Amino acid sequence: MIERTPILNAATHAILICGILVALVPMWLVFVAATLTLPEINTPPISIIPGTHLIENLTEAWVRTGMGSKLLNSLIMAVAVAAGKIIFSSITAFGIVFFRFPGRMLMFWMIFITLMLPLEVRIVPTYAVASNALSPLQAIFDVTGISWLYQQVAGAELDMQWNLLNTHTGLILPLVATATGTFLYRQFFMTIPDELFEASRMDGAGPMRFFVQILMPLSRTNMIALFTIMFLYAWNQYLWPILVTTDREHFGTAVMALRLLIPAVGDSTGGAVPDWNIAMAGCLIVITPPLVVVAALQRFFIRGLIASDK
Numbered sequence: 001m002i003e004r005t006p007i008l009n010a011a012t013h014a015i016l017i018c019g020i021l022v023a024l025v026p027m028w029l030v031f032v033a034a035t036l037t038l039p040e041i042n043t044p045p046i047s048i049i050p051g052t053h054l055i056e057n058l059t060e061a062w063v064r065t066g067m068g069s070k071l072l073n074s075l076i077m078a079v080a081v082a083a084g085k086i087i088f089s090s091i092t093a094f095g096i097v098f099f100r101f102p103g104r105m106l107m108f109w110m111i112f113i114t115l116m117l118p119l120e121v122r123i124v125p126t127y128a129v130a131s132n133a134l135s136p137l138q139a140i141f142d143v144t145g146i147s148w149l150y151q152q153v154a155g156a157e158l159d160m161q162w163n164l165l166n167t168h169t170g171l172i173l174p175l176v177a178t179a180t181g182t183f184l185y186r187q188f189f190m191t192i193p194d195e196l197f198e199a200s201r202m203d204g205a206g207p208m209r210f211f212v213q214i215l216m217p218l219s220r221t222n223m224i225a226l227f228t229i230m231f232l233y234a235w236n237q238y239l240w241p242i243l244v245t246t247d248r249e250h251f252g253t254a255v256m257a258l259r260l261l262i263p264a265v266g267d268s269t270g271g272a273v274p275d276w277n278i279a280m281a282g283c284l285i286v287i288t289p290p291l292v293v294v295a296a297l298q299r300f301f302i303r304g305l306i307a308s309d310k
Helices: 006-033 038-042 054-065 067-098 104-116 123-131 135-144 146-154 168-175 179-189 194-202 207-218 220-235 239-244 254-261 276-306
Strands: none
Touching: 006 276, 038 276, 054 067, 054 254, 054 276, 067 104, 067 168, 067 179, 067 207, 067 220, 067 254, 067 276, 104 179, 123 135, 123 168, 123 239, 135 146, 168 239, 179 220, 194 207, 207 220, 220 276, 239 254, 254 276
């Protein structure tokens, strides 16, 4: 039973209002700045009333950054990363929960431990692999002598190359694996009765049919919750895209494009004062797709995180 008193209600509403203000005031200031001119922004105190230059600033930010292709790259990357994480984590959790094989829990905990290794920690080896995705296989062939045998038979050196730099594959593939998704799906799959799996086998359904036709529909809310989280994670990536792409015109992302609106000391502008109104307009463009995704999926997202009746 939840106690309801005027004092507790007032305190709860005060905390909620403070939280809303903390979240929305910065967003409002960004919006207001995107509607002003540069002199108006640089004249203190900054106005909290929107101006009349929003469309003009949005257009300028779009043209300066070539935002159309950048948004498309970000959309491809975010959707593919989120979908890939769902596919790989659900299949991994399915194998760990519904199949009995030696070392399955060891494998799960090895996956879970990777939560302590964010992308920033493993960025150097990940970049080395992305520069030649077949280098681990090449190393195995070299150690086992297969490379030597191939050279003796074919008369040529075995040199396996698959460069992922400046490709959409390079942007997406290293970000696909996720321990968070595997843990989320494992916890859900553990609530599925074993009798359901046995009944499907008695009806002639194989493991993959059970997975596709029964488990995945049952985990729809979890899937949408995970998709929302991972979409935002991939959309906001900055470090990995800026490392793996040197052809920024064709493979740059929307978050990377914001850098073009803020000149540095070494730029041709000589470290001039940034056009903060244009930069804030660019921020509005970049945050719009994630906001749309969250607004569209929030009902399923909340249900997937807090629902107890799996």
